[in-house]
Amino acid sequence: SACAFDCASEIELDWCNNHTEESCVHNYLFSVSHFQRKLDEYYLRGGRPPIAEAIFLTRLPRDFQLYFLDAGCPWPLILAYVFVAEFRLWVEEDSENYIRIAFELARNLGPDQTWLLQESGTWPYNAAIKSYEATLQRVSQLSQRPAPSVHFVICHCREDLSWLAEDLKHVPEGSILVVYEKCGEMADVQHLRVAAGGPFAEVFVIPRPDAGTIRGDECSGYLSHVTANWHQLADYTLFLHSDPGEHAHFSFLHTVLKALKKRTYDVSFQSINGPRHVRTVTPCLQAVHQVLFGSPMPGLVGPYCCAQFVASREAIMARPRELYDRALQLVDGSVAPMDVCRTATPRSAHCYALEFLWHVLFGAEYDPPLRQDDKTLPLPFRVKYGFEPEMKEWSKVLLAPPVPKKVIERKDFSKMVG
DSSP: OOGGGOOOOEEEEEEEEEGGGGGGGEEEEEHHHHHHHHHHHHHHOOOOOOOOHOOOOHTTTHHHHHHHTTTTHHHHHHHHHHHHHHHTTTTTTOOOHHHHHHHHHHHHHOHHHHHHHHTSSSSSSHHHHHHHHHHHHHHHHHTOOOOOOOOEEEESSSOOOOOHHHTTOOOOOOOOOOEEEEEOOOOGGGGGGGGGGGSBBBEEEOOOOTTTTTTOOOHHHHHHHHHTTGGGOEEEEEESSGGGTTTSSEEEEHHHHHHHHHHTOOSEEEEOOOOBBOOOOOOHHHHHHHHHHSSSOOBBBBBBBBOOOOEEEEHTTTTHHHHHHHHHHHHHHEEEEHHHHHOOOBBBBBHHHHHHHHHHTTTOOSOOOOOOGGGGGGGGGGSSSSSSGOSSOTSSSOOSSOOOOOOOOOGGGOOOOO
């Protein structure tokens, strides 16, 4: 069929936000052929999901979406809408709009185009629909559960907490905020209570100074919360720094909160941060691991960095409380660093070592896969950057390889003879 040749491998797209030259920031090269293969890899072999590419296509200006249809290349647009519909099932209420558009586009195809979409194996449309339907069923089941209880645990030392009111969105109803004060001050956060117009049902500020001269950083606050609330832990606890944006995109944190709010969140442990540690092993890490778990560290560790994460009650309580008591003694100055790590620093070497072991403590692999490669995660959490769902400008995302360009004229293959 001639329509099989209507999709160009790469398509150049550019537009302006308005009539000013400064707004002409959109100039992209999109690879249809790479998107096609990435869809195959995801749907047929469980590979990385092409999240950025699919969202990009569904957010194209209408004229460019019509170009795909008018040029006889509707399949990438249809698959993008099916993909994003599944993505949004977990975190938004508008997934039905996306799948409806996909079905309408598919219904308007000619016979040859329909055959290419549904029967030829050229595009993984049937696998995409099957995946969407399975996710729809799963999300429907999860959303029938009672709303989870949620605690926000924040370790604070004089940092600006205005982000709690200005930047933090989608806080689940009934959430409780607990601020552990590390530096002798008491943060004024009572305005964040629902009764004062804030998002939190309750707000607590608890002094948690370090013992002696050793800085326990976030570790003593996190562990104090676990040990003090062992019999009343929330269904999910978010452990955060008082300046979370230093290591995490708020958009990714908001994705987690949206899923919690929608009752679809079902991940036992997940880092919220973006940067990833280099895989490593040190004598200090090995020593802390031995003290905590009573066994040698079996290999390298390489988690997401910097100790901000969400953990379920089940993940926390899968370890005995005594282990958390032991960890707290390691990081709060009760046990001198020289006793385990053989190093003397103002910051607890034990806490820094624990930064590489929190994920192990809560049941994850020692060297877990990158988010985009983690097949156990729901689709919205398999993002590469963390901010894809909120992107409005795509220059930072590689939508196509930098191939040599040969501009070709559009041909009507149905009129060609040979």
